[in-house]
Amino acid sequence: MTREDMYNRLDRIRRELREIRQETDSPAVDSCLREMGVYLYNALLYLGDPDEITPEELR
């Protein structure tokens, strides 16, 4: 798997996480997914370019 493949797959997971967060009625579940999103953002920073410096949900 190339770095680009990794980036794209993680980015897809991040989008899916955000979709689930919009739909869940449970703050307990939402809070777990938010934490995952923060770590995913960090992983994407390692794999991506400097434009990714701001998390998507904060743009």
Add this chain to the structure above:
Amino acid sequence: MIENFYGPKASQSKYWDPYSQTLPREELDKRHLRQIQRIIKFAYENTAFYRELYDKAGFKPDDIRTWDDFYYKVPFVDKPDFMKEQDERPPIAMPGLPREHQHAFLMTSGTTGSPMRMAYSRYDEVSSGDMYPVIWWDGGIRPGDSFYFCFTFGPWAALWCAYWSVKRMGGIVYSGASLSTEDRIKQIMAFRPTVVLGTPTYILHMAEVAEKMGVDLRQAGVKMLCGGGEPGFNVPVTRQVLMEKWGVERIGDIYGLSETVSACVECKQGDSGGVHLHEWNFHGYAVDPDTGKPVKEGEVGEHIITPYRRLGQIFIKYRTHDLVQFDNHPDHGCGWSWAFLPGSVLARTDFMVIIRGVNVFPTAIENLLGQVPGASHHYEIHITRDAGLDKILVKFEAREGESSNDFADIAERAKALYHNKLSLGVDVEVLPPGGLPRYELKAKRMFDHRPKEVRRKLER
């Protein structure tokens, strides 16, 4: 555009987790049995202690198929087992995960003996962070609210769990670590936190110090006092005094053990006077402390607890030595289906005193003290044995401003109250304000001076 901290549906939820907190009793019990089977299997496969214990008891994990199997085949474990194990297989007793998966080594507060070392994995950290948000969310606390930590960050687990919980739910931490009480009060007036966390005794002490400083804590804008470690938050009179002195509408009582993490939380119906067992993370039931047999629902018994998500260190059928009552079908308006423990912890099994056949709970003594004119809420209970009979001496401080000439009258009023309400002869000693020690963590209230051989012993 910056998105909201929680999604649109979650942010409108009445419960921290609407599914688990309202699951019907039958479904909860089915889940419990499955989780018990899984944690027993996990413990057997991953810890030498449980493997040896269960082999000695003559069963394998797959033999635990019914509740009776769990109640009668699986042995209890107790703190001395862990203390012995941590000496023989140091540094941690019954670790469920290898060292590289552990995250923090903490300790019990040691109020009932030598401290026990505890291992927390990252999994434990996340599940521990699930406890306090249940109570905060129910009380209307949300991200953007702030939490003042009235204690020094030592090796005691509950403080870390509170921190992990704020991280999990979202919120701002103000740390009062290493500050004096006066400086903490100044910080609270400056930061205006929404929630103040600490033990009831210490939060009450802060109110008294604030009064001496000429500070009105009711002006700090605090919405909720939250914490545990002692029964005070669920003792009605102490609760009322705290609410008045801090001007808060909500108290959030949390009951648990350092070893297994906080297990029980209070719902918004504070007048219901108790706590709910967090049944997503724990199994709990009550037994006769002498026979070990389960008591009927509603009867007082020793709380036996099994946390499912303490993988760093495993506790299965752990003896808490706390006396509780279970109401498995609570109906006081909160909507939670989790079992309710009226009055939270009623007493410690090892401190229960029987006077002429009457079980005496220290919380009853504390509660009545609040009805004695001139008495403060700082007290100690001393138990002695004389001519084969248990005796109780209650030492308490008079309120600020009371003349020492009136101490004898205050004592007589207290004695009369105990006699009328508890049908109990209690000796009383009134001390001047400040005559008893203050504690930042758990206050030491009970002093058992009876010979060791007559103290209540538990069957193991």
